[in-house]
Amino acid sequence: MASHLVIFLTLTQLLFILPSTLAQPAAPAPGPSGPINVTDILVKGGQYTSFLRLLNQTRVLDQLANQLNNSNQGMTLLAPTDNAFINLPSGTLNGLKEEDQVKLVLYHVLPKYYSLDDLDTVSNPVPTQAGSSHGSLGLNFTARQNQVNVSSGAVETQINNALRQTFPFAVYSIDKVLLLPTSDAPAPDSSSPAPAGKPAKGPSAPADAGSDSPAKNGGGKKMDMGVGLVGGVVLFCMAFV
Template identity: 65%
Template sequence: MAATSLPLLSFLLLVLSLRAADAQTPSAPAPGPAGPINITAILEKNGQYTTLIRLLNTTQIGTQLTNQLNSSTEGLTLLAPTDNAFNTLPSGSLNNLDNQQQVQLILYHVLPKFYTLSNLLLVSNPVRTQATGEDGVWGLNFTGQGNQVNVSSGLVQTPINNALRQDFPLAVYQVDKVLLPEELFGVKPPSSAPAAPAGKAPATKENSTTVAADGPSPPNNAASGGRAAFGLIAGLGLACVGLLA
């Protein structure tokens, strides 16, 4: 009986010791919530977006989008032009824009919803951008097939070549051209000439001729007087000739 109790007692002691060891071992901490998404950090990591990052910072749109992104249920989609895309713009294109217009240009590259590339092939064009405001819808058109998606502003069309991020709530896609909105870079309609002030129209040569033709010609007083004097002299001469005869 004693021989049987010893193995059982040893087994119980082993189990107790293992439980004590587990209790002393600290458990791994649970993963904390993910930090806020930083758009400029994503662009910096992928390189070749120096100009876009500078514009996001100087216009404070980067901070605005980050705040919106971390409180939105719809997410955002950013179409990110590369440095080469900005370098191919005509000289002075950015410098000729005031601060508000630069804000509109950047927001024109942001869609107020998370889109995968396959989603962009199914959208109803034009797709509203963040630049849309009281002056109307600033939209983009998406076309393509298969894995190829093209985006057009009406002035510029370019393919979407690379997905820098495609996880909700943010999608970031590379574009090799700056999307120029017609509202900022389209041909401005010519201004209408000011209307002539109401008043008497100046007389033209034709009008003057017509007036002269319609009215009677004024008498020439000098010519009439000369003819009367000549007739009187002639009459006196004939009278003298008759008396001499």
């Protein structure tokens, strides 16, 4: 009788344990853990050949891959389409020095992962990889009727589809190249004061400041000759009188 009771209790426990075990979902198979391939993302996009070429020429592609796979903040890339480069004024890229081309590319890279919702409410200006530690060369993002726009100050365009939007890397398509804002340096002021310790140079003094000038002396001699001539005429007239 006791053995039957033990068997009954064992079967009862199995009835409670078995359904809960079957209800648990199977653990997902581990996905690929390789590094993020920026080239593959742009190639699959199908219209970013010019930007990819510029990334390679400036070697920013290698820099981007290294930083991306060693960053806990993630990164965001704004990728101009081929039409964006076609619509640039003729000679825009060829007229840039190598370091300026690098800066232009880095201006399209944000050193942090941003979803579209993040860009909708982000605080401007958003730093870029082209900026300095002082926060220069940032971008401004604004939301207009469920559409996020980005502005460099020189160019404004809307953000289109996301080529990738999974942490730690987001890639968004844009229809214009984000040209850097132009800074007009003020022209040098010729009326600025002379440096300290060096008084401003005034008008040059005459060669011999302590003596009468030749022009002045010549005028005095003419006056003396006139007085002498008048005196001689008076004396001559008095002689006849």
